[in-house]
Amino acid sequence: MRFSVNALATIALELQSGIGHQDRFQRLITTLRQVLGCDASALLRYEARQFIPLAIDGLAQDVLGRRFTLEGHPRLEAIARAGDVVRFPADSDLPDPYDGLIPGHENFHVHACVGLPLFAGQNLIGALTLDGMSPDQFDAFSDEALRLIAALAAGALNNALLIEKLESQNLMPRAPGAFEPQPGSQMIGLSPGMTQLKKEIDIVAASDLNVLIDGETGTGKELVAKALHEGSPRAVNSLVYLNCAALPESVAESELFGHVKGAFTGAISNRSGKFEMADNGTLFLDEIGELSLALQAKLLRVLQYGDIQRVGDDRSIRVDVRVLAATNRDLREEVLAGRFRADLFHRLSVFPLSVPPLRERGDDVILLAGYFCEQSRLRLGLSRVVLNPAARAALLAYPWPGNVRELEHAIYRAVVLARAAVAGDDVVLTPEHFSFADQPPASAAAVTAAPGTAAVKPLREATEDFQRSQIAAALAAHQQNWAASARALGMDVANLHRLAKRLGMKA
Incomplete structure (x- = not known):
């Protein structure tokens, strides 16, 4: 099947209009998902033997924070090496990187998968991935039609990378022959x-x-x-x-x-x-x-x-x-x-x-959680580590006094706990795997104000009451030793002192 002229024109226009690359790429894959009838689509940038998601549609939000190494994802390695359209058979024994990451299909494996490597000349710069739950979802589309899509996307991505490079060079002029900036550190966040x-x-x-x-x-x-x-x-x-x-x-x-x-x-x-x-x-x-x-x-x-x-x-x-x-x-x-x-x-x-601080970064919590899930998966040799919707909601609701470091430790601990409870190497994280989710959001101070009517405290006040009770309990259990209490609470001792001062527990 060939794409209609209108479909190709729509894709081309989506790549040319708009002022930001992020917005443009998001519209591209949203359009592709509609044209191809995908359950999920993603645009990824290739850098230092890993694929970095730039825009996603139909996938869990934490995918944007994940970094997919070639060594850890054989399907993506196959796409990187192919040089052309890659169609994975429905019974392929290569694990799909998005298994469990399509909302509503967390317990199902992806059946149809197409990978389109994106090149600038002979250099691999990225990939488009198209996924569906039906085995024959993309059979009607010819390789020739998919190559046209890849060419359009590759051109747009290459232009974006060139503009990004020029902008960074113009911020501070460099002498001829000066250094080239190295790939950036893992500073994940869109807030x-x-x-x-x-x-x-x-x-x-x-x-x-x-x-x-x-x-x-x-x-x-x-x-x-x-x-x-x-x-x-x-x-x-x-x-x-x-x-x-x-x-x-x-x-x-x-x-x-x-x-x-x-x-x-x-x-x-x-x-x-x-x-x-x-x-x-x-x-x-x-x-x-x-x-x-x-x-x-x-x-x-x-x-x-x-x-x-x-x-x-x-x-x-x-x-x-x-x-x-x-x-x-x-x-x-x-x-x-x-x-x-x-x-x-x-x-x-x-x-x-x-x-x-992490509490001011909104949905960055989920992106970072995705990153740490993927790191934990590789470290422990698991086939997949995913967050269920309730776990994502719990992570967003927690104030993270220990910031990103606390989130990293919480994810790794949750993965270890979840892994111990299952026979295989498939891990799905739920709120029960996180220690902070074991407690009610408000303290026992919430009492009935009138028959049949519960007095509801402002969430911030209730959260602070709960934090005071937990800090007091930890100090009592550890003979007022702040360092030991901080370890028990899973946070840095300096942050514990600061939090206690803010809560009025220290002079």
């Missing part, structure tokens, strides 16, 4: 806050400005630092990491600036510090607010003059280092309280970036 953060990263990455990254513990500040480094000319050199909160005061100066033999007891040889290791590269100072005032003064000198002194050495060493700093504290308040130097704060915060 307004994350979209704005990605734009700001693109703007400042190629510069040499110091950047201060602030955000709650577990929001992904390390990924922001990695993206800044990978998008800079320094990407060809090292990104050196140092957690200032984990530094004992006695060795902090040596860790930063190095030492010479005999500088102190135990200094049996010369040793380079993090600044020397990061020369011509980037130094990421995590939890910068934990540095002592004395070390802050020495760090300020390096930022001002570009030289360091090893502990026990009178000589200066020139270094060329870009400093990225991160904190979960409000450094402005720390400056006012005299715990952080104002001059260092202004040196570091030339271009501040703020990472939004």
Whole structure:
């Protein structure tokens, strides 16, 4: 069967109209699903031996957060290698990456599957996948007709990638022969806050400005630092990491600036510090607010003059280092309280970036959950890991005080629990697999106001009551030990202190 001229014209128009690539691609696959009678369709970008979903229709929302590696998905590997239309037989023994991910068909396997690899010249840049629940769903469409669709989609995707590359180059002009940006870190999210953060990263990455990254513990500040480094000319050199909160005061100066033999007891040889290791590269100072005032003064000198002194050495060493700093504290308040130097704060915060907490990112929770489901599937060697609709609703309703890190741990724990309860390697996550879903959303304080009428608290107030009760119970069970209580609650101890303060449980 050939496509009608009207059908092809409609597809071409969908690819040409609209101002954003995301909107354009979404309309493309929605149109394809209608024209071909698919149950599901997806447009994927190919990068670093994995397919990254750009737009989906008829698939669960968490698919947008998944990353499909060739090694973990033999059907997608077959599409990548084929160079032409791929039709998988209904009885193919290759697992389908979308099994359980078509809403309303979670317990059924996909029967009809067509893959269209997308090329720019000889280079694979993406794929279109078309899926249906009926084995003969695409038999009426010829390979020639499907190749036309692939050609249109490949042209649109290639143009989008070229425009994206030009835009990133125009944000900060580079010298001839300069570096090419590396593939971006896994910063998953389509919420307004994350979209704005990605734009700001693109703007400042190629510069040499110091950047201060602030955000709650577990929001992904390390990924922001990695993206800044990978998008800079320094990407060809090292990104050196140092957690200032984990530094004992006695060795902090040596860790930063190095030492010479005999500088102190135990200094049996010369040793380079993090600044020397990061020369011509980037130094990421995590939890910068934990540095002592004395070390802050020495760090300020390096930022001002570009030289360091090893502990026990009178000589200066020139270094060329870009400093990225991160904190979960409000450094402005720390400056006012005299715990952080104002001059260092202004040196570091030339271009501040703020990472939004997960509770403010809306549906990004589901995208991230999909990503962690896929990572768990690969790590544990499972055939599939999917979330049922009730589990997605539970994830969206939870406030995630531990942010993305808490979500990652929750998904992995849920997968381990679900796997233990089934005989095979097919895992479907339900609310019962998540510990936070075992509790009612409100505390026992919700009482009857009048006969037959229940007093309903505002959701935020009820949630805070429940959080107070859980924190109090954890502290009572662990003899008021905050670190042990935080572990029992599945969250970072710094976040627990912050949450307890916000809830009025700490002075």
